[in-house]
Amino acid sequence: MVLGADSVIDLNGELISKPETREEAIEILKKLNGKKHNLISSVCISKNGSMIWNYTDKAELTMKNMDNKDLETYLSKISDEALYAYNVYQIEGEGKNLFSQIKGDENTIMGLPIMKIKEYLKNYK
Numbered sequence: 001m002v003l004g005a006d007s008v009i010d011l012n013g014e015l016i017s018k019p020e021t022r023e024e025a026i027e028i029l030k031k032l033n034g035k036k037h038n039l040i041s042s043v044c045i046s047k048n049g050s051m052i053w054n055y056t057d058k059a060e061l062t063m064k065n066m067d068n069k070d071l072e073t074y075l076s077k078i079s080d081e082a083l084y085a086y087n088v089y090q091i092e093g094e095g096k097n098l099f100s101q102i103k104g105d106e107n108t109i110m111g112l113p114i115m116k117i118k119e120y121l122k123n124y125k
Contacts, residue, residue, distance in 0.1 A: 001045055001046070001047050001052075002045070002046045002047075003043065003044070003045050003117070004043070004044050004045075004046070005041065005042065005043040005044075005111055005112050006041070006042060006111070007039055007040060007041040007042070007087065007108075007111045008039075008040050009028075009032070009037055009038070009039055009040075009087070010037060010038040010039075010040055010058075011031060011032060011035065011037040012035075012037075016028055016031070016032075018084060018085070018086075018087050018088075019083065019084065019087075019088060020084065022075060022080075022083070025075055025083055025088050026068075026071060026072065026075060028088045029063075029071045029074075029075070029088055029089075029098075030068070030071065032063045032088075033063055033064075033065060033066055033071070034063060034064070034065035034066075035062070035063060036060060036061070036062045036063075036101075037060075037061060037062075037063070038058045038059065038060055038061075039058065039059050039061060039087075039104075039108070039109050040056060040057070040058045041056070041057055041058070041059075041108045041109075041111050041112070041113055042054065042055070042056040042057075043055050043056075043112060043113060043116070043117060045117075045120070053120050055113060055116045055117075055120070057104070057105060057108040057113045057116070058104065058108070059102065059103060059104025059105060059106075059108050059109045060101075060102075060103040060104055061099050061101070061102050061103075061104075061109070062099060062100050062101040062102075063098055063099055063100070064098060064099060064100045066098070074094060074095075074097075074098065075088075077094050078090060078094070086110070086111065087111075091106060091109045091110055092106070092110055
């Protein structure tokens with residue numbers, strides 16, 4: 001069995017993927033600044049090359065209005081590895097402070113809706 005998962009940001013229909021550079025990360029944060037967006041996470045399980053299960057969930061996040069210096073300070077606290085692998089905010093750490101409102105499962109925001117995976121595997125025959 002193979003488990004695959006990924007997430008994307010939906011800002012009013014514009015899909016925003018993980019940044020490839022710090023410059024791109026700051027531009028993403030500026031786009032999200034003061035706005036509501038959805039983070040969509042999908043996961044699938046395949047066996048012998050065929051998908052046997054998939055699940056998609058979304059969370060709604062509203063980012064605070066922040067000035068550019070605050071955004072740059074936030075980014076300076078995030079390692080390159082974490083930034084490029086997990087998107088522009090680390091909701092389980094400093095990233096939580098970027099938002100005025102969060103609706104949805106924190107595991108979905110972190111990119112892996114673990115409870116649904118456990119539920120599927122528990123019932124897998």
